[in-house]
Amino acid sequence: MGSWLLVYEVWRCPSLRGPPRSEAGPQHRFWSRGRLRFDLDWNLSRAMTLRLRDNWLWDFWHVWQGEDCHLFYLQAPRSLSSEELRHHHATIGHAISRDLKNWTVIDDALHPGADGDWDDLATWTGSVIGHQGRWFMLYSGVNRSEAGLIQRIGLATSADLYMWEKHPANPVLEADPRWYEVLDLNTWYEQAWRDPWLFQDESDGSFHALITARSRLGAPDTRGVIGHARSLNLRDWDILPPLATPGGFGHLEVPQLVHASNRFFLLFSYGSQDLTRSRLDRSEKRATTGTYCLVSDQALGPFNFSSGGRLAVDTIGSHYGGKLIEDRSGRLQFLAFSMFGRDGRFIGELTDPFPVTLDSGLPEVGILSDDGGRPSEHSDEAKGFG
Secondary structure (H helix, E strand, C coil): CHHHHHHHHHHHCCCECCCECCCCCCCCCEEECCEEEECHHHHHCCCECCCCCCEEEEEEEEEEECCEEEEEEEEEECCCCCHHHHHHHCEEEEEEECCCCCEEEEEEEECCCCCCCCCCCEEEEEEEEEECCEEEEEEEEECCCCCCCECEEEEEEECCCCCCEECCCCCCECCCCCCECCCCCCCCCCECEEEEEEEECCCCCCEEEEEEEEECCCCHHHCEEEEEEEECCCCCEEEEEEEECCCCCCCCEEEEEEEECCEEEEEEEECHHHCCHHHHHCCCCCCCEEEEEEEECCCCCCECCCCEEEEEEECCCCEEEEEEEECCCCCEEEEEEEEECCCCCEEEEECCCEEEECCCCCCEECCECCCCCCECHHHHCCCECC
16 A cells, blocks of 8 residues: 555655666656656656755755756755754755756655754755766764754765765764864854865865865954865865965855866855854945855865856845856856845745856856846945955
C-alpha cells in the first residue's frame, strides 16, 4: 500500500525525487533499484519561478549536471513569527531548472542531525562540486547545546545529487585560532565559520574552500575576512590564512569565486545592520546592503579592497546573497534572493536572472527599476566601496 501511495503522490505533486531519465521513447514512470525515477521534461513543464508557498528561501548555491541546473537553498517556515527566527529553523532545499527562471522543487537535500549531533539545530549555506563520479557538498551547521553560536562545516556526498549522506567524521572544518577569531561574545555575537564555496585549482588538482570568517586581529567590528582551506580529497582539510584581509566589514557572507574574462571575481554579501563604526563615522548615506565584488588575476588572490566595488547594492536590501551563474548558452547571469521590499517586509524568494556585462572589467548587473525602465541605483554604484 505504501508504494502505491507514493506513486500517487509523485504523479499529483511537483515535489519529486530522482534523477532525470536518459532513456528515449515513450515517457513512463518506473521503478529502478528501489527508487522512483521520472521524466524531468514532463515535470519541468509544470515548473515556475522559485517562490515557496510555505517557506522563506534565502542563501543558495548551484551546480550544473548536463542541461540541468541544480539549486540548493536555505529554507524555513513562513509561519515563524519573525524572519529573524529562520536561521535556527533552516533546512536545505533542492530545485532544478534549465533556464534559471522556471524551477521544479524536489525533495529536500539535507536536514539537521539527530539530537546531540554537531548540526542538530540547523543546516546552513554550502556548495557542491563533482569529483571521481560523485558529488561532494560542504555545508554549514550549528547545534543546540551551543545555542547556535559556534559554526562548523561538514561534508555530505551523493552519487546523483538527489540522495545525500553525511560524512561520518563530520565536522570536517573548524576555525583555527592561529588565524581566525573563535567565540568571544565581548567581541562579536557568534563564531563565524560558514558559507564554504568550493572550487578546484586546475594547476595541481587541489580543492579549496572559501569561508565566511573573522580575523583574530583588528578592531572587533572590522574583522571580516574570506577564510581559506585546502584539500586533496575533499574529506581531509588544512586550514590556511585568509585570502582577503580585513577591509572594514564585520563579515563577508556567502562568498563565490568566478573566473571570467581572464580574471577572478570574488563575490560576497554584506548588510547595513552590520555597519562598522568606521562606516558610521563617515555618515554613509550611500547604498550598503547587497553583493560586492573583489578582483584578482589569480584564483587564490591576493584580493584586496582597493580593486572591486558594489555589484548589486542598495539602501533597503532588495537583493542579497548574489551569485554569478553561466546559463546554458555560456552567458553570465546574476541571481540573488529578494530580501526586503520597500515597505520593509521580508520577501524570501529567488529572483529571476539579471543580465551581466563585463565591459568595464568588473561585472555590471542590469537590474531594472520597478517600472522596468532605466537601470536602478545598483548599476550606478557598481564601482567603489565608498
